[in-house]
Amino acid sequence: MKSKAPSIPYLIWMLVFTIIPLAMVVYYAFTDRSGNFTLQSFADSLFYTDVFVRSLWIALLSTAICLLIAYPLSYIMSRAKASTRNVITMLIMLPMWMNFILRIYAWVLLLQNDGLVDLAVHLLGLDVPLLGNAGAVVLGMVYNFLPFMVLPIHSVMLKIDNRLVEAAQDLGAGKAKVFSKVIFPLSIPGIISGITMVFVPTASTFLVAQYLGGTGDKMIGDVIENIFQRDKNVGSAISLALMIIILVFIIIMNKFGDEEAAVA
Amino acid sequence: MKKLLCVALCGAIIASTTIVFAGCGSSTPKEEINVFNWGEYISNGEDGSLDTIGEFEKRYNIKVNYTNYESNEEMYNLLKESNSSYDVIIPSDYMISKLIEENMLEKIDFDNVPNSKNIMKRYQTTDFDPKGEYSVPYSWGVVALCYNKTMVKEKPTSFKSLWDKTYSGNILMFNNSRDAMAIAMKLKGITPTTVTKKDIDTATKYLSEQKPLLKKYVMDQVFTEMEGDQAALAPYYAGDIAVMMTNNDNLDYVLPEEGSNLFIDSMCIPKTTKHKELAEKFINYMLEAEVAKANAEYLGYSTPNQAAYDLLDDDIKNNKLIYPSDDYLNKCYTFANLPQDVYDYMQNEFLKVQS
Amino acid sequence: MKNKRKLGSKIYVALVMVFLYLPIAVLILYSFNDGKTSVWKGFTLKWYYELFNNSAIMTSLYNTLIIAVLAALVSTVLGTLAAIGIYNMKKPVRSLVTNVSNIPIINPEIVTGVSFMLLFAFLGTLFNFEMGFATVLIAHISFCTPYVILNVMPKLRQMDYSIYEAALDLGCNPRQAFFKTVMPEIMPGVISGMLMSFTYSLDDFVITYFTRGPKFQTLPIEIYTMLRRRISPTINALSTLLFIITIAILIIVNVWERRAEKERTA
Numbered sequence: 001m002k003s004k005a006p007s008i009p010y011l012i013w014m015l016v017f018t019i020i021p022l023a024m025v026v027y028y029a030f031t032d033r034s035g036n037f038t039l040q041s042f043a044d045s046l047f048y049t050d051v052f053v054r055s056l057w058i059a060l061l062s063t064a065i066c067l068l069i070a071y072p073l074s075y076i077m078s079r080a081k082a083s084t085r086n087v088i089t090m091l092i093m094l095p096m097w098m099n100f101i102l103r104i105y106a107w108v109l110l111l112q113n114d115g116l117v118d119l120a121v122h123l124l125g126l127d128v129p130l131l132g133n134a135g136a137v138v139l140g141m142v143y144n145f146l147p148f149m150v151l152p153i154h155s156v157m158l159k160i161d162n163r164l165v166e167a168a169q170d171l172g173a174g175k176a177k178v179f180s181k182v183i184f185p186l187s188i189p190g191i192i193s194g195i196t197m198v199f200v201p202t203a204s205t206f207l208v209a210q211y212l213g214g215t216g217d218k219m220i221g222d223v224i225e226n227i228f229q230r231d232k233n234v235g236s237a238i239s240l241a242l243m244i245i246i247l248v249f250i251i252i253m254n255k256f257g258d259e260e261a262a263v264a
Numbered sequence: 265m266k267k268l269l270c271v272a273l274c275g276a277i278i279a280s281t282t283i284v285f286a287g288c289g290s291s292t293p294k295e296e297i298n299v300f301n302w303g304e305y306i307s308n309g310e311d312g313s314l315d316t317i318g319e320f321e322k323r324y325n326i327k328v329n330y331t332n333y334e335s336n337e338e339m340y341n342l343l344k345e346s347n348s349s350y351d352v353i354i355p356s357d358y359m360i361s362k363l364i365e366e367n368m369l370e371k372i373d374f375d376n377v378p379n380s381k382n383i384m385k386r387y388q389t390t391d392f393d394p395k396g397e398y399s400v401p402y403s404w405g406v407v408a409l410c411y412n413k414t415m416v417k418e419k420p421t422s423f424k425s426l427w428d429k430t431y432s433g434n435i436l437m438f439n440n441s442r443d444a445m446a447i448a449m450k451l452k453g454i455t456p457t458t459v460t461k462k463d464i465d466t467a468t469k470y471l472s473e474q475k476p477l478l479k480k481y482v483m484d485q486v487f488t489e490m491e492g493d494q495a496a497l498a499p500y501y502a503g504d505i506a507v508m509m510t511n512n513d514n515l516d517y518v519l520p521e522e523g524s525n526l527f528i529d530s531m532c533i534p535k536t537t538k539h540k541e542l543a544e545k546f547i548n549y550m551l552e553a554e555v556a557k558a559n560a561e562y563l564g565y566s567t568p569n570q571a572a573y574d575l576l577d578d579d580i581k582n583n584k585l586i587y588p589s590d591d592y593l594n595k596c597y598t599f600a601n602l603p604q605d606v607y608d609y610m611q612n613e614f615l616k617v618q619s
Numbered sequence: 620m621k622n623k624r625k626l627g628s629k630i631y632v633a634l635v636m637v638f639l640y641l642p643i644a645v646l647i648l649y650s651f652n653d654g655k656t657s658v659w660k661g662f663t664l665k666w667y668y669e670l671f672n673n674s675a676i677m678t679s680l681y682n683t684l685i686i687a688v689l690a691a692l693v694s695t696v697l698g699t700l701a702a703i704g705i706y707n708m709k710k711p712v713r714s715l716v717t718n719v720s721n722i723p724i725i726n727p728e729i730v731t732g733v734s735f736m737l738l739f740a741f742l743g744t745l746f747n748f749e750m751g752f753a754t755v756l757i758a759h760i761s762f763c764t765p766y767v768i769l770n771v772m773p774k775l776r777q778m779d780y781s782i783y784e785a786a787l788d789l790g791c792n793p794r795q796a797f798f799k800t801v802m803p804e805i806m807p808g809v810i811s812g813m814l815m816s817f818t819y820s821l822d823d824f825v826i827t828y829f830t831r832g833p834k835f836q837t838l839p840i841e842i843y844t845m846l847r848r849r850i851s852p853t854i855n856a857l858s859t860l861l862f863i864i865t866i867a868i869l870i871i872v873n874v875w876e877r878r879a880e881k882e883r884t885a
Contacts, residue, residue: 007704010697010764011716017761018722021734025726051619073635076628083876088632089814090869095639096818097865098646098858101842105850106642108485109649109657112494116645132480143642146635148815155807156773189773196721197769197815204727210439211485215478218619224727225825226615229337230608232733239730246725247718254714298833303844304851310669318674329834330675332844338828341733347740348749348833484846488657504848511656 025243028236041237048223048238055220056245058134059203062141063149066198067191069142070149074190075183077150078157089154092147100144104211107140111212132214140208145201149194156190157183192257200246296327297351297542300339302529303332305354305403307562314558320549326542343368349536351543357528358442360399361392361601369398370533376544379551387568390528391457391598399530400547401568403560406588406596407443407524408517410486410505415496422520423447425497427470432477436489436498439481441614442599443525444471447499450522450597458600461609468613481618490515501527502585503565517585523595528568643862650855666856673853676841680857682752683821683837690759691817697760698767698816699809703801705768706775717772723762728825731762736829750832758830759820766819767812774808 032038073092077085095103110117111131118130130136160183168178206221213219220242228235299317309315317328333339336359343350343363355363363369374380380400387404389396411420415434426435426447438444446456448467456463479495486504489495491512500508502517509515531550533543549555556572566586567573573581580586602610650667654660670676705716723731739754778801786796802809824839831840842854 002707004704004707006700007702007708007716010701010704010720013697013761013764014716014720017735017738017757018719020738021726021731022719022722024734024737025730047616048619069635072631076632079628081880083873083880086876087869087873091636092639093814093818094862094865094869095643097821098643098862099839099842099854100822100824101839101846102646102850102854102858103642105488106645108488109645110641112488112492114492116641143638146639147818151811151815152770152773152808155770155811156777158807159774159777159804186777189776193769193773197724197766200721200724204725206727206729215475215480215618221727223615223619225729226611228727228729228733229335229341230611235730239727242727243722243725247721250718250721251714296834300833302847303841304848308675309672310851310853311665331831331833331836332840334844334847342736342829345740346736346750346829346832347743350833484849487849491656491658507655511654511658511660 025236025240028232029240032233041233042241044234045238045241048220051218051220051223052242052245054134054217055203058137058141058209058219059199062138062145062202063195063199065138065142066146066149067195070146070153070194071187071191074150074154074157074187077154078160085158089151092150096144096147101207103144104140104208107136107143108211111136111139131212132217134213134217136212137209137217137219140212141202141205144205144208145198148197148201152193152197153187153190156187160186188257192253195253196250199249203246204242294325294327295539295542296329297539297546298329298331298349299352299546300331300333300343300350301352301354303334305332305529305563306330307558310562313562314555316550316555316559319555320546323549324545326545328546343534343536349538350534351537351539352531352546353534354402354529354531356599357390357392357530358599358601360530360532363532363534364393364398365601368535370535370537370540371397372400372533372547373540373544376541377548377551379548382551382553382556382569382571384568384570384573386593387528390530391600392528393530399532400551401528401530402550403563403565404526404528404568405502405565405586406519406526406593407447407499408502408505408519408585409497409499410490410508410515410517411497412490412493412495412512412514413516414493414514419516420497420518420520422518422522423451423499423524426499427451427474427477428497429477431496433479434496435474435478436480436482436486436495437471437474437478438499439483439618441611443499444481444614445610446525446597446599448474450524455597456525456599457597458602459606459610461606464606464610464613468617471614471617475617499524501565502588503563506583506585507564519584519588519592523592523597526593526596526598528598646855647859647862650852650859652852655849655852666852667860670853670856670860675836676838676853676857679836679838679841682835683839686752686755686759686827686837687817687820689756690763690820691813693756694760694763694816695767695809695813698764698812699771699805701764702768702771702775702805706772717768720765720768722765724765728823729829732758732826732829735761735826739830749834750830751835754830754832755827755835755837758826759823762823762826763816763820766815767809770812770815771805771808774805778804 029041030037032040077088080088108131109115112118121128121130164182165178168182173181204221206219206225209217209219210222220238224235224238227238307313307316309318317330320326321328333342336355339353339355340359342348343353377400383401387401393399409420409423409425416431425431426437445464445467448470449456449459449463452466452470454463454466482489482498486498486500487508490498490508493512493514505517509517531547533540537543551569553569553571553575556567556569557575560567560572560576651662651664652660653663705713708716735758739750743749782800783796786800787793791799822839824843827837828840842850845851
């Protein structure tokens with residue numbers, strides 16, 4: 001159990017199937033079509049700065065909303081009976097087993113003019129276009145990635161020792177105190193995994209913005225999808241830039257998380 | 265929970281491995297061909313139509329590995345770089361000329377494809393394959409303008425309506441550089457068959473002016489939008505507009521007075537083939553009157569096959585959207601291959617308009 | 620007070636479920652639509668009938684399920700072992716390995732897909748093979764394993780080591796100690812990881828698209844390539860059936876578990 005050996009098969013796997021493709025991306029990013037060294041691809045990708053910022057913003061927003069929805073849910077689940085808990089877990093995962101494209105299409109039908117949700121919003125006296133804007137894109141992202149926030153947080157919360165909570169209460173801690181001093185710090189590892197698993201794919205997902213967004217909501221995933229087909233060099237440069245930004249984000253978050261967890 | 269999960273998984277594995285091995289061991293090794301086509305682009309037995317692939321397999325005892333692609337560019341990438349032995353592909357016009365230029369297609373031996381006599385004269389030779397050596401047309405169509413009669417008061421006459429401020433927020437546009445650019449170019453007096461970077465700049469500027477008026481850049485979503493009365497105007501492929509019109513009585517079409525794109529998707533045999541004769545057998549089969557007719561009906565696009573055309577119902581034959589008059593077809597343009605840098609430039613500029 | 624809170628919890632869970640299942644309801648509804656359109660044209664069962672006559676869709680479904688089950692299993696084993704090993708690494712190495720392992724998740728799918736295609740095509744010319752089932756499976760394992768690691772890692776960090784040591788002191792060999800103490804502790808993470816792997820594998824089309832070769836097709840690709848024309852309602856019918864089967868299994872398991880729970884308390 002103290003050994004690093006169990007990770008060896010995966011390290012080898014990673015070397016072949018992660019490092020080599022990564023090396024290819026790096027190679028393409030720094031070369032032109034004929035294979036000579038150039039930084040032109042990065043210069044070309046600067047044009048898409050706005051799209052970058054927009055995508056990261058949408059990813060951040062979606063992740064935050066996912067966390068807000070998932071956290072109480074995970075907490076409720078972790079306090080429920082085992083059988084109930086299992087059912088809820090499966091019920092949360094099950095919609096994701098329906099095809100991604102069909103799910104987005106269903107949202108289009110719900111949000112479009114005279115769609116069910118649109119009608120409901122009208123009944124509330126609001127008249128806003130629900131489809132074809134950044135809000136719809138965020139909604140689609142939250143929908144698609146919510147389970148990936150719930151699962152890790154829930155699995156960590158399950159193990160929070162109730163005696164710790166009781167001890168804190170015995171020592172006179174109020175509900176808010178118990179939460180901020182015991183439950184929240186202990187659930188941080190799960191939160192970090194959850195944020196990683198939502199934020200990272202959201203930033204690079206394609207098709208969601210194409211279907212739910214309007215003409216001004218293109219995301220970097222769609223841009224890369226378009227460019228990479230025909231120009232591996234510029235496509236790689238943009239992906240590499242995206243990768244670095246996201247890695248920096250994850251590293252900062254992990255550092256913060258480690259400190260928080262250490263304090264607790 | 266865990267136990268059941270384990271049982272279920274083990275069961276699945278055992279079942280799957282047995283089936284895989286059974287599949288390997290049992291039947292005598294049949295000949296196989298790999299056919300690579302657009303999605304939803306062949307009659308598949310739905311609604312009593314002909315099961316094209318199944319029928320071929322049964323008749324010739326040849327196994328067909330049938331897989332799909334979503335765009336010409338994706339098909340090109342897979343063909344060029346995936347080390348895969350495709351035997352029959354069905355790309356569009358400009359992609360075929362690119363493949364010919366790059367020496368990626370086999371010449372078809374027409375002795376093995378006697379049914380090629382069924383092809384209409386107009387389509388036997390094409391701009392992208394001037395001698396008709398590498399490709400056999402499968403399907404064609406024009407681009408037309410679809411509009412919603414309840415939202416558009418005056419019947420449009422040209423693609424110019426796509427720039428009409430009265431319909432701001434209700435206009436859809438192709439989310440595909442070649443088609444979108446072509447519409448803009450034609451309106452600016454440029455023939456989009458082959459173009460220069462300067463032409464692309466002109467079109468780009470025009471498309472940027474259009475962007476604020478648009479509801480969305482669409483491909484397949486055009487169906488949901490137009491059939492659900494969500495948008496007023498959209499350019500799209502004629503066969504698809506005909507389908508939309510049957511689903512929504514508010515819709516009508518216009519063949520734009522300036523002419524539009526005539527696209528042709530043709531069957532080709534790529535150099536990756538390992539069974540050229542079987543591929544030719546397949547193409548010959550696809551050209552049979554009944555088979556071609558079934559496909560034309562299923563696709564809703566126009567057929568270049570005279571024998572199949574003769575078998576079609578009169579209301580399809582007389583549909584001017586699917587089979588426009590020669591006068592109109594003479595106004596239409598086809599796409600030819602663009603030099604790599606020009607084509608890249610076109611796609612980049614269009615992407616930049618959208619970003 | 621306690622009841623009130625319970626009610627609040629129930630409402631909250633119910634609201635989330637409405638959000639999750641509203642689109643699914645729409646999807647199911649359209650499997651009964653008499654027409655290939657988003658406009659309601661009347662009730663029909665013909666898409667279900669078409670489904671069973673469509674061998675291409677059935678083959679694709681079969682391929683998809685096999686890949687998803689195998690990818691989930693292999694990556695769960697690989698990822699759990701990896702998580703344990705990585706957990707025991709020293710800080711700088713650990714962060715490095717974790718970050719590299721996240722790359723397949725960070726990379727846009729098309730980049731991963733095309734790089735796999737180039738890699739497999741190169742290996743294919745070297746060793747004379749063509750892409751197909753095996754390459755798709757390898758690709759899926761590669762992007763699923765990081766999710767397993769991400770799920771197992773927090774459980775390891777949360778675990779109390781002294782139990783494992785106690786088991787050793789009490790005469791277990793390391794293997795026994797592992798399966799008796801560590802495994803139960805990290806099990807929720809392992810299961811979450813497996814579920815996520817299965818889910819991602821089931822839904823992937825971009826990476827599969829580029830690694831499938833000329834003879835292999837999965838359901839998501841079938842659906843994706845329909846996008847140039849339109850998605851056939853047979854796909855909705857298929858999804859509906861799969862949904863009903865899964866729900867049925869879920870209910871059976873739940874009833875079974877509840878009975879077991881009662882027996883235990885009784």
